[in-house]
Amino acid sequence: xxxxxxxxxxxxxxxxxxxxxxxxxxxxxxxxxxxxxxxxxxxxxxxxxxxxxxxxxxxxxxxxxxxxxxxxxxxxxxxxxxxxxxxxxxxxxxxxxxxxxxxxxxxxxxxxxxxxxxxxxxxxxxxxxxxxxxxxxxxxxxxxxxxxxxxxxxxxxxxxxxxxxxxxxxxxxxxxxxxxxxxxxxxxxxxxxxxxxxxxxxxxxxxxxxxxxxxxxxxxxxxxxxxxxxxxxxxxxxxxxxxxxxxxxxxxxxxxxxxxxxxxxxxxxxxxxxxxxxxxxxxxxxxxxxxxxxxxxxxxxxxxxxxxxxxxxxxxxxxxxxxxxxxxxxxxxxxxxxxxxxxxxxxxxxxxxxxxxxxxxxxxxxxxxxxxxxxxxxxxxxxxxxxxxxxxxxxxxxxxxxxxxxxxxxxxxxxxxxxxxxxxxxxxxxxxxxxxxxxxxxxxxxxxxxxxxxxxxxxxxxxxxxxxxxxxxxxxxxxxxxxxxxxxxxxxxxxxxxxxxxxxxxxxxxxxxxxxxxxxxxxxxxxxxxxxxxxxxxxxxxxxxxxxxxxxxxxxxx
Amino acid sequence: xxxxxxxxxxxxxxxxxxxxxxxxxxxxxxxxxxxxxxxxxxxxxxxxxxxxxxxxxxxxxxxxxxxxxxxxxxxxxxxxxxxxxxxxxxxxxxxxxxxxxxxxxxxxxxxxxxxxxxxxxxxxxxxxxxxxxxxxxxxxxxxxxxxxxxxxxxxxxxxxxxxxxxxxxxxxxxxxxxxxxxxxxxxxxxxxxxxxxxxxxxxxxxxxxxxxxxxxxxxxxxxxxxxxxxxxxxxxxxxxxxxxxxxxxxxxxxxxxxxxxxxxxxxxxxxxxxxxxxxxxxxxxxxxxxxxxxxxxxxxxxxxxxxxxxx
Numbered sequence: 001x002x003x004x005x006x007x008x009x010x011x012x013x014x015x016x017x018x019x020x021x022x023x024x025x026x027x028x029x030x031x032x033x034x035x036x037x038x039x040x041x042x043x044x045x046x047x048x049x050x051x052x053x054x055x056x057x058x059x060x061x062x063x064x065x066x067x068x069x070x071x072x073x074x075x076x077x078x079x080x081x082x083x084x085x086x087x088x089x090x091x092x093x094x095x096x097x098x099x100x101x102x103x104x105x106x107x108x109x110x111x112x113x114x115x116x117x118x119x120x121x122x123x124x125x126x127x128x129x130x131x132x133x134x135x136x137x138x139x140x141x142x143x144x145x146x147x148x149x150x151x152x153x154x155x156x157x158x159x160x161x162x163x164x165x166x167x168x169x170x171x172x173x174x175x176x177x178x179x180x181x182x183x184x185x186x187x188x189x190x191x192x193x194x195x196x197x198x199x200x201x202x203x204x205x206x207x208x209x210x211x212x213x214x215x216x217x218x219x220x221x222x223x224x225x226x227x228x229x230x231x232x233x234x235x236x237x238x239x240x241x242x243x244x245x246x247x248x249x250x251x252x253x254x255x256x257x258x259x260x261x262x263x264x265x266x267x268x269x270x271x272x273x274x275x276x277x278x279x280x281x282x283x284x285x286x287x288x289x290x291x292x293x294x295x296x297x298x299x300x301x302x303x304x305x306x307x308x309x310x311x312x313x314x315x316x317x318x319x320x321x322x323x324x325x326x327x328x329x330x331x332x333x334x335x336x337x338x339x340x341x342x343x344x345x346x347x348x349x350x351x352x353x354x355x356x357x358x359x360x361x362x363x364x365x366x367x368x369x370x371x372x373x374x375x376x377x378x379x380x381x382x383x384x385x386x387x388x389x390x391x392x393x394x395x396x397x398x399x400x401x402x403x404x405x406x407x408x409x410x411x412x413x414x415x416x417x418x419x420x421x422x423x424x425x426x427x428x429x430x431x432x433x434x435x436x437x438x439x440x441x442x443x444x445x446x447x448x449x450x451x452x453x454x455x456x457x458x459x460x461x462x463x464x465x466x467x468x469x470x471x472x473x474x475x476x477x478x479x480x481x482x483x484x485x486x487x488x489x490x491x492x493x494x495x496x497x498x499x500x501x502x503x504x505x506x507x508x509x510x511x512x513x514x515x516x517x518x519x520x521x522x523x524x525x526x527x528x529x530x531x532x533x534x535x536x537x538x539x540x541x542x543x544x545x546x547x548x549x550x551x552x553x554x555x556x557x558x
Numbered sequence: 559x560x561x562x563x564x565x566x567x568x569x570x571x572x573x574x575x576x577x578x579x580x581x582x583x584x585x586x587x588x589x590x591x592x593x594x595x596x597x598x599x600x601x602x603x604x605x606x607x608x609x610x611x612x613x614x615x616x617x618x619x620x621x622x623x624x625x626x627x628x629x630x631x632x633x634x635x636x637x638x639x640x641x642x643x644x645x646x647x648x649x650x651x652x653x654x655x656x657x658x659x660x661x662x663x664x665x666x667x668x669x670x671x672x673x674x675x676x677x678x679x680x681x682x683x684x685x686x687x688x689x690x691x692x693x694x695x696x697x698x699x700x701x702x703x704x705x706x707x708x709x710x711x712x713x714x715x716x717x718x719x720x721x722x723x724x725x726x727x728x729x730x731x732x733x734x735x736x737x738x739x740x741x742x743x744x745x746x747x748x749x750x751x752x753x754x755x756x757x758x759x760x761x762x763x764x765x766x767x768x769x770x771x772x773x774x775x776x777x778x779x780x781x782x783x784x785x786x787x788x789x790x791x792x793x794x795x796x797x798x799x800x801x802x803x804x805x806x807x808x809x810x811x812x813x814x815x816x817x818x819x820x821x822x823x824x825x826x827x828x829x830x831x832x833x834x835x836x837x838x839x840x841x842x843x844x845x846x847x848x849x850x851x852x853x854x855x856x857x858x859x860x861x862x863x864x865x866x867x868x869x
Binding site for chain 2: 054056058081093096101102105106116119151164168527
């Protein structure tokens with residue numbers, strides 16, 4: 001039975017640069033109990049399309065120009081505001097992408113959970129709170145009675161997403177729109193959340209629209225897939241049809257861009273510079289490194305009671321010229337380890353030896369020449385570049401600061417850097433906001449290699465990027481490592497990405513290294529239980545295998 | 559929280575010391591003295607007066623003596639109002655000024671926040687432009703213009719309210735409160751508009767709408783708390799500003815408040831009175847800043863959390 005039938009939906013945005021056809025006449029439908037996945041890269045219009053259904057796009061500048069959306073016999077696009085208010089959160093609920101920003105930081109989780117019930121089902125606060133506690137437990141939050149009074153910032157990302165799911169499901173909607181519900185989450189949490197949504201869908205027979213850029217995730221959850229590009233649906237059909245017999249050029253491109261780790265066949269390209277590894281000269285060695293933080297959350301009287309061991313007795317060696325992938329989930333201490341190496345956080349004990357120099361005892365002045373030789377690429381190219389500095393300013397600053405260029409030569413050197421990272425020379429006077437995410441990350445990579453470092457620490461350099469862009473940046477990094485003979489510590493939560501780029505892998509869990517090894521053997525025969533758990537949680541971009549994997553997982557769980 | 563308050567109070571001490579020191583030496587540098595008048599006074603009388611108020615001692619001794627008095631909460635005797643201490647004069651004027659400042663604050667908050675929030679709901683439409691242009695006018699218009707204008711229109715033409723006085727006739731507190739509060743109302747309007755605009759574009763507002771909440775719930779419950787954070791942070795300094803900035807309004811409306819004493823003291827070179835009121839106002843400013851910081855932390859669960867973590 002058709003629950004939602006969208007026909008010729010067209011949404012335009014009127015901007016200063018002209019009309020942007022964000023959604024340009026798309027049609028799709030969803031049946032009860034089924035999942036439709038809408039896939040596409042950021043900016044393809046997939047979220048705008050779904051938000052348009054409930055008029056949740058900012059108007060102006062947005063405007064729904066044409067189309068109809070029949071839901072339960074009513075046209076959503078013609079409905080007035082009060083009718084829509086009754087449908088929103090009641091018949092159609094949304095799980096938003098970023099659980100960090102989508103919950104109100106000023107209200108307790110309990111208060112936010114009971115709101116839909118109070119306004120839609122007209123029940124007392126007390127009864128609503130009882131129901132909210134139930135559903136919090138249902139989505140797997142421990143001690144739900146206690147957590148009702150907590151604020152969102154007291155939850156981890158995965159837990160917040162569970163709260164979002166509970167909030168969406170509390171009114172038992174008929175249609176659930178999931179907008180990239182797991183993009184911000186770790187792979188094991190992602191698997192849990194996906195299973196949770198699936199289980200709730202089966203239990204309540206709800207229809208789901210699943211918006212995602214990640215084909216591997218889609219393969220596991222979708223019945224039907226619609227591929228979107230530039231506001232148009234270029235191809236849609238049953239999931240197997242799209243994955244195995246995708247016709248459109250763009251569908252093929254998306255499938256091809258999936259990182260190797262998520263590809264079903266292990267036709268891996270051999271690591272690019274194996275032969276060079278024969279030198280085996282350690283560039284960086286860390287021994288018994290500990291970085292601890294004090295947790296004051298018990299109140300000031302009880303402080304120093306709890307110590308967070310972010311990095312707890314880690315010993316690790318990075319050979320000259322190798323790419324070491326450091327994987328772990330958020331909170332595992334991998335970023336802290338990266339920062340500890342660069343002496344950006346005060347370490348508790350242990351030693352960090354870089355090319356024969358013990359770094360932990362250096363003063364800031366003594367550290368300066370070493371800093372030039374060790375650089376960092378940060379995760380988010382949107383916030384790690386100074387918005388008031390042009391490309392030239394950003395790239396010239398480290399050159400001038402470390403006296404690697406003079407006022408006369410700096411322009412030529414910046415231009416050479418831009419060539420290196422694949423930025424058009426004409427863009428030299430542009431500001432970060434004029435670039436796309438991928439281009440910004442190119443600037444960030446350029447900034448990191450500008451001082452001709454020997455060691456580069458890349459902290460989740462591609463996790464904020466779309467999958468096709470991800471592949472480009474990874475290839476750029478590989479090419480630069482080759483060209484400039486770099487050594488790299490590549491930190492990521494994404495195992496597929498690490499598998500693609502790293503020669504050797506170190507797995508971190510709760511501040512400790514649980515396993516290290518050459519990439520391929522580690523992937524095919526992991527030794528530590530945690531590594532096994534991580535690897536089994538990676539979704540595979542193959543519907544048939546994914547279904548089998550889920551059956552396996554369920555059996556494993558029982 | 560307790561540590562935070564203690565540390566902030568301790569930080570205030572050097573600030574106040576600097577204020578006292580600078581004021582103390584600046585008033586001495588200014589030409590003239592408390593006893594120079596149009597009429598020639600016999601030198602021996604001046605000598606006697608100076609000896610009585612320790613003005614014949616070396617200046618550093620006077621300074622240390624004054625600090626000693628301050629520590630004991632004494633502002634010393636007034637030079638121009640013989641027989642009365644600065645403490646008494648402040649205690650006499652403060653209740654009136656405080657009352658005026660309180661009413662002005664009410665005017666500022668009610669008008670300012672309502673106008674700002676109202677404007678933020680429909681940015682770049684007449685609903686935004688009209689209150690915001692009025693706010694601009696309020697900021698630009700000085701109170702010595704606003705006051706007489708209000709008096710002319712509402713006191714003289716319409717004869718709705720008395721033109722001056724304080725507590726003598728019914729309604730005579732309305733115009734001073736509006737005159738004093740209007741500038742701050744305008745400022746608060748701009749602050750709350752900015753705060754609300756930012757909050758209303760947040761993802762969690764979209765979440766609230768997606769839950770099907772009525773728009774007024776979205777605005778008042780989900781928007782206002784975050785949107786008013788900059789306003790709350792400004793309230794403390796604003797109240798201190800109202801207290802110490804009431805001089806013009808007090809003069810226009812013939813109100814016997816603290817502001818007038820303050821300015822007269824400066825003209826009269828009434829050293830102890832200038833110093834006393836300055837220190838008093840400085841303390842108030844520090845205190846109200848602290849107060850609004852505490853409230854800011856209290857309404858923002860994230861800050862509360864960070865404070866507990868000792869960040």
